[in-house]
Amino acid sequence: MFNGCRRGPFVPSSVLNGCMDLWRNFGCILRPHLGLQFEAIKFLDPTRGEYIWRKLNIDDGLVVEEMSAGSHAEKIGIRVGDIIDCINGERISTTLELENKLLSICMGNFNRGNLEVDVSIRVFHTAKRLRRTINLTVNVSDRKEVIEQG
Secondary structure, X not given: OOOOXXXXXXXXXXXHHXXXXXXXXXXXXXXXEOOEEEEEHHHOXXXXXXXXXXXXXXXXXXXXXXXXXXXXXXXXXXXXXOEEEEEXXXXXXXXXXXXXXXXXXXXXXXXOOOOEEEEEEEEEEOOOOEEEEEEEEEEEEXXXXXXXXX
């Protein structure tokens, strides 16, 4: 489930605890569907990580590796290769931090009955070499997120 593990996928206890809280409160495990898949810069192939550091002066964050065709993220300008380093004002440098943040967003918003939520994302557009903060409206669902190729 999370990158950086040498023995295969695992689910950290912090994620399990968040899932259990959601299950106890709502009878399901909710998650915002960003329409994106990431890889942490710190877990990239060393050559690629060094390239990002040297060319862009960035050594922390999540690189967008895949994007769902037609997703809201695509419509607002996020592209494969862009780097996300902050969600709702909090620094994000690993997929574990991202999952914990997404679980907390679900807990806070589903309490109010929301099935859509606005997520503030700070993104560095690598092609334009431009950093900006954007609001991404995402669906909250207990279904598996599928990244649809375009």
